Amino acid sequence: MRAVVSFLATRLARALVAVWLVSTVVFVVMRLSGDPVPLLLPPDAPRSEYARVARELGIDRPLPVQYAVFLGNALRGDFGRSIHFRQPAADVVVGYLPATAELGLTAFAVALVIAIPIGVVSAVRRNSLVDQITMAVALVGQSAPTFFVGIFLILVLSLKAGWLPTSGRGDWSNLVLPALTLGAFAMASIARLTRSALLEVLRADYVRTARAKGLRERAVVIKHALRNAAIPIVTITALQFGTLLGGAVVTETVFAWPGIGRLAIQSIYNRDYPVVQCVVFLSALLFIVINLTVELVYGVLDPRIRPR
Amino acid sequence: MGSSIPASVPADAAVSPVAGAGGRVARRTRRLALAGGGFVGVLLLVAAAAPWLAPQDPVRQSLRARLAAPTLEGADGHAHPLGTDHLGRDVLSRTIFGARVSLVVGFAAVLVGGLVGATLGIAAGYRRGWLDTAIMTVADAQLAFPFILLAIGIIAVLGPSFPTLIVVIGLSGWPGYARVLRAQVLVLRSREFVDAIHALGGSVIRIVSRHIVPNVLSSLVVIGTLELARSIVLEATLSFLGLGIQPPTPSWGGMVQEGREYLDSAWWISTFPGLVLMLTSVAVSRTGDWLRDLLDPTLRGE
Numbered sequence: 001m002r003a004v005v006s007f008l009a010t011r012l013a014r015a016l017v018a019v020w021l022v023s024t025v026v027f028v029v030m031r032l033s034g035d036p037v038p039l040l041l042p043p044d045a046p047r048s049e050y051a052r053v054a055r056e057l058g059i060d061r062p063l064p065v066q067y068a069v070f071l072g073n074a075l076r077g078d079f080g081r082s083i084h085f086r087q088p089a090a091d092v093v094v095g096y097l098p099a100t101a102e103l104g105l106t107a108f109a110v111a112l113v114i115a116i117p118i119g120v121v122s123a124v125r126r127n128s129l130v131d132q133i134t135m136a137v138a139l140v141g142q143s144a145p146t147f148f149v150g151i152f153l154i155l156v157l158s159l160k161a162g163w164l165p166t167s168g169r170g171d172w173s174n175l176v177l178p179a180l181t182l183g184a185f186a187m188a189s190i191a192r193l194t195r196s197a198l199l200e201v202l203r204a205d206y207v208r209t210a211r212a213k214g215l216r217e218r219a220v221v222i223k224h225a226l227r228n229a230a231i232p233i234v235t236i237t238a239l240q241f242g243t244l245l246g247g248a249v250v251t252e253t254v255f256a257w258p259g260i261g262r263l264a265i266q267s268i269y270n271r272d273y274p275v276v277q278c279v280v281f282l283s284a285l286l287f288i289v290i291n292l293t294v295e296l297v298y299g300v301l302d303p304r305i306r307p308r
Numbered sequence: 309m310g311s312s313i314p315a316s317v318p319a320d321a322a323v324s325p326v327a328g329a330g331g332r333v334a335r336r337t338r339r340l341a342l343a344g345g346g347f348v349g350v351l352l353l354v355a356a357a358a359p360w361l362a363p364q365d366p367v368r369q370s371l372r373a374r375l376a377a378p379t380l381e382g383a384d385g386h387a388h389p390l391g392t393d394h395l396g397r398d399v400l401s402r403t404i405f406g407a408r409v410s411l412v413v414g415f416a417a418v419l420v421g422g423l424v425g426a427t428l429g430i431a432a433g434y435r436r437g438w439l440d441t442a443i444m445t446v447a448d449a450q451l452a453f454p455f456i457l458l459a460i461g462i463i464a465v466l467g468p469s470f471p472t473l474i475v476v477i478g479l480s481g482w483p484g485y486a487r488v489l490r491a492q493v494l495v496l497r498s499r500e501f502v503d504a505i506h507a508l509g510g511s512v513i514r515i516v517s518r519h520i521v522p523n524v525l526s527s528l529v530v531i532g533t534l535e536l537a538r539s540i541v542l543e544a545t546l547s548f549l550g551l552g553i554q555p556p557t558p559s560w561g562g563m564v565q566e567g568r569e570y571l572d573s574a575w576w577i578s579t580f581p582g583l584v585l586m587l588t589s590v591a592v593s594r595t596g597d598w599l600r601d602l603l604d605p606t607l608r609g610e
Contacts, residue, residue, distance in 0.1 A: 014445055014448060015452075017445050017449065018445065018448050018449035018452045019449075019452070021445070021446060021449040022449050022450075022452060022453050025458065026457075026458065026461065029458065029461040029462055029465060030461060032465045034465070139590065139594070140586070140590050142593070143537055143541070143586070143589040143590045143592075143593045144586050144589065144590075145541045145544055145545060145561075145582075145585060145586065145589065146545070147544075147545055147548045147561070147564065148544075148564060148582040148585060148586060151564055151568060151571065151578055151582060152579070152582065154571065155571055155575055155578070155579065159571055159572045159575075160575075245453075245454050246454035246455065246456055248454075249454055249456050249457060250456070250545060250548075250549075253549065261454075264457055265457075265460060265549070268457075268460050268461055268464050269464070276457070276461065279457070280453055280457055280458075283453050283454055283457075284449075284452050284453035287452050287453055288452055291452075
């Protein structure tokens, strides 16, 4: 138990350092990106007005002071006021969060529901036509650029076939294409991994034993093989969830999906530092929490790799 | 993630009714990889010879031939096998020239990332201690959030240009090299031959350059190839978001973006450069997978 606690403490410390490093880099980059004040004022605004807005935003102070203020406030969950939306940045980001959560979770669920059966069938019917075709598609899916997958799906399924809307957020039909686009990479990776993990397990002695005692093939695969193959699948699957965050930036832009990825890109163009910093901080935190959880779950699933 | 299973496994016959399929699979994998490598080779030639191969000037506009569907006899009297875009520019010629941006940025970024990543990874593995902790913490931090946001921020600050893109895309990949090489150097360093050279008075520089680097070279080549695919896709993604090489210079990502507005009426503007980009990415990563299986099967789990 003590080993587990110290292991967790080390990981947590490194994770916190990571979040701090990331926010510092983003702070520096955003401050270098130029003055946001001219974006807020009419071109003929007097200098006094300019100085007032700069003071109001806190960007008239020296950079080290700004940095100290930023860090202190960030620790309390306060990222300052959005320059563009004129309300607390954290509130803005939280307002956009449900759309991203909806998209991310759907993409993830779709990826799992499609990928795992495909991986299982491919492994059981190894080298069959089905295996060869699905694995070739998975290979392409793994290296296809997210933005082009999106454009291609829009072209085929919404413009040519006319089945689904091209962009925006509304009912379930708006969700299909973005979810498929965002989930494509995870789907391909999970299918390939399920296949190779299952193939590995199907060679094990206990599978031979299960077969020898006359179990039906279905029972052998599902009860004995799949359960043992679950550990690597769960790990990679959960780690894929972290990389979905990066994909969301592109997918949301392609489909005009009102989530935090698109918000971040627009905020970079608007030089809206507080919002960008809040999004980055939040996604780094999420990513780290997911990774830590995976490591814990891994330990629960497989006693052999618990830290001693 | 390994794509194929070692060729001859004892229980193979039990798993698959097709006995001896393993050898065939291995052969097919090799053929696919050769095809991938061949594709990349052809692409390099096409990029180098673009001015002679492209049927037309990639930036010449022609109002008479705007948004022309793929045709051999365009309204302007020229053949446009892949159609023309909203300014009447030839999509085939632009796609051929687009290969230059993708490959130049891709290869240069791999060089930058490989140099930085390998140096830091070898230093971390060889020196261990605080240097190791510091380097790996930074690597973890960089992997901990969507890099594309940082890339967009930096490019928005510095402005899109070849050097900026190359450095940003290159640096996006360094943790990959650093992690793998560090782990390998940690193992190599504890081997007896390192102590022996030390005892004989060999300097650290000599040990690293003559004995460590040659031992990690094959991993470096494998990661570099897989990184090439990632770099090309990242460049295209940034161009798609308007942060790549600026118009009128054709780039695949930029062309997909330009064609987006006309997707309904002129699908060819986005589709052809996008397909070529996808093919390139698949071909390069296939080659990388094959190199990995060939040179360094231990990398599979990475």
